[in-house]
Amino acid sequence: MKRLSVIGIGAGDPDHLTMQAVKALNQVDVFFLMDKGPGKDALLDLRRDICRRYITDRTYRFVEAGSPERQREDLDYTASVEALNRAKQATFERLINEQLSDGQRGGFLVWGDPSLYDSTLRILQAILDSGRCVFEFDVVPGITSVQALAARHKVPLNSIGGSLEITTGRRLAAGRVGDAASTVVMLDAEDAYRQVSDPDTQIYWGAYVGMADELLIAGRLGDVADDIERTRKAARQANGWIMDTYLLRKP
Structure with a gap:
């Protein structure tokens, strides 16, 4: 069975991580990083820095993918977010299917807390509901x-x-x-x-x-x-x- 951890990593200070988050980091084999473009490199760099700081005696790797952008023209806000989440769902599904093996754990490092203005949990549940990908996942709260x-x-x-x-x-x-x-x-x-x-x-x-x-x-x-x-x-x-x-x- 493939497993995923959705880990809240705080609001920008690596010291925001909880002990539960550190424990979860040390169980992940593959971290999925969503690249939002050159202007947001600092957000990816922070995620890599967190892993370097807190993961000990474990081999892991990063898999990067371009993050879809929300279309703002000719769509109302709700419709544009729903379209964005569908595009993200396709990307997440591909990453889980192609980059994670049975018995491995993947990790999504979510800014702040996964429950507040973040769609990762909705997207993962939608993937499970589609039946095209099978996995279990857990959620680690973070400081917002x-x-x-x-x-x-x-x-x-x-x-x-x-x-x-x-x-x-x-x-x-x-x-x-x-x-x-x-x-x-x-x-x-x-x-x-x-x-x-x-x-x-x-x-x-x-x-x-x-x-x-x-x-x-x-x-x-x-x-x-x-x-x-x-x-x-x-x-x-x-x-x-x-x-x-x-x-x-x-x-």
Whole structure:
């Protein structure tokens, strides 16, 4: 039987790995790495570095494959993500069939935690449901950018007795959020915090949290929104991509 481990590797700091994740790494024979292009080389390099740091007395290998890109033209968001996941499913299925032998364990190293804004678990289940590939898999949780952000700003995520919502920049920009006292926003490509009407809202913002080029800004939204926008723009121009998360707290 082929086996897979989906391992949460944290938000960018190799020290984010749990002991459970380290144990899982040391059971993997083949690591599948999805290459998202030259601008994201640092994400692959971190995965290789994690393996070098934590795997002892075990032979393993990496198998790389190009990661399909989401088509943004002429498709609504849900349809484009579903199409992307179908393309990823075909890639994952090929890798498992061609690169993993019976009795071996493959590993997917997932940024943050596999349960939060990542489709690896959905894709693997879809492969099993198709019946074209047979394997067992387990999941190892990891530290997310949400947890890392709160730790770096030294704040709790929720207010006392208050609710917490985790959403995307797309939904915030469209006004599709609830009335939670605290809101965590991920995957924001549009400076969606600009849509928050109350300037007294507190924002705790971070980019590349846990990585060497980490950026942090906190304060009253009316005071720091321009600073955040300038910092985001400069970071995107310098790195070619940005990975940020922020917490909004109602006054």
